Amino acid sequence: MASELSFHVHVAEPTLETGTPPVPHGYPAVASPITSTLITGESDAVLVDTPWTREHVRVIGDWIASFDKRLTAIYITHSHGDHWMGAPALVERFPGAKIYGTPKTVEGILDGKAQREGFWEPRFPGQVSPGEARPEIVPEEGLDLEGNVLKAVELGHTDTDDTSGLWVPSIRLFAAGDAVYNHCHQYLNEYGDGGFEAWHRALDIVEGLNPKYTVAGHKDKNQPDDAGAIERTRAYLNTFRRLDDEGGRSPEEFFDEMLRLFPGYANPKALWRSVVGILGSK
Numbered sequence: 001m002a003s004e005l006s007f008h009v010h011v012a013e014p015t016l017e018t019g020t021p022p023v024p025h026g027y028p029a030v031a032s033p034i035t036s037t038l039i040t041g042e043s044d045a046v047l048v049d050t051p052w053t054r055e056h057v058r059v060i061g062d063w064i065a066s067f068d069k070r071l072t073a074i075y076i077t078h079s080h081g082d083h084w085m086g087a088p089a090l091v092e093r094f095p096g097a098k099i100y101g102t103p104k105t106v107e108g109i110l111d112g113k114a115q116r117e118g119f120w121e122p123r124f125p126g127q128v129s130p131g132e133a134r135p136e137i138v139p140e141e142g143l144d145l146e147g148n149v150l151k152a153v154e155l156g157h158t159d160t161d162d163t164s165g166l167w168v169p170s171i172r173l174f175a176a177g178d179a180v181y182n183h184c185h186q187y188l189n190e191y192g193d194g195g196f197e198a199w200h201r202a203l204d205i206v207e208g209l210n211p212k213y214t215v216a217g218h219k220d221k222n223q224p225d226d227a228g229a230i231e232r233t234r235a236y237l238n239t240f241r242r243l244d245d246e247g248g249r250s251p252e253e254f255f256d257e258m259l260r261l262f263p264g265y266a267n268p269k270a271l272w273r274s275v276v277g278i279l280g281s282k
């Protein structure tokens with residue numbers, strides 16, 4: 001008999017960037033808050049995504065330990081460093097835990113040195129959690145957690161290429177990675193050239209699973225992990241597209257209009273970078 005599963009969500013605090021251009025209205029230049037999901041059985045547990053600074057890893061390590069379960073696997077939803085760079089240090093703390101991803105995620109992580117050294121280290125000097133990740137390709141039939149199947153679902157392009165999520169049918173939980181955001185400004189720099197439509201197709205796949213709970217890769221920690229986040233992710237995409245199609249706004253005006261339409265969303269810096277990236281490329 002399969003044991004009954006529960007899930008618990010950890011949101012790592014946003015981390016301040018150094019040496020990057022200022023954000024209007026003095027919003028802090030931070031990396032988005034990052035979500036990890038711990039799925040627990042009677043004695044074992046599986047983690048989906050890790051945060052990425054040394055401090056994050058210390059905090060989430062204590063949090064995982066507080067459940068008193070054996071961590072058997074860490075599933076990584078996609079190869080952006082903020083979702084996996086903490087994995088090697090967590091494996092050191094919880095020996096026996098294996099790192100898994102889809103073939104594309106594994107490829108991206110194994111290639112991660114350039115990402116780490118070219119992008120993360122310069123912006124967050126001395127803070128990035130160290131170590132080489134040795135991920136394995138997730139089995140086709142999924143991971144097993146005490147008789148429950150945890151299935152990788154490929155979602156294609158969302159906020160970047162080749163993303164995925166982890167589906168837990170027994171509790172109708174979908175750990176969505178970056179396919180879903182929850183009250184957090186979305187990274188949209190890659191939404192051109194079909195990226196917008198591709199993201200909607202990914203959300204169709206998520207909706208097709210009919211999850212009861214959806215954990216967003218980036219969220220405001222005070223928000224519930226409800227399936228409504230799927231629709232809110234679509235609304236954000238559609239609004240950004242509408243303003244972009246309308247044209248005629250300066251980057252500052254575009255930014256202010258999005259802030260007005262999505263009040264209180266976490267990390268306006270992500271929005272500013274999207275606006276500058278998209279409008280600047282025209």
Ligand SMILES: [Zn+2]
Nearest residue numbers: 080178217218
């Ligand atoms: Zn992300």
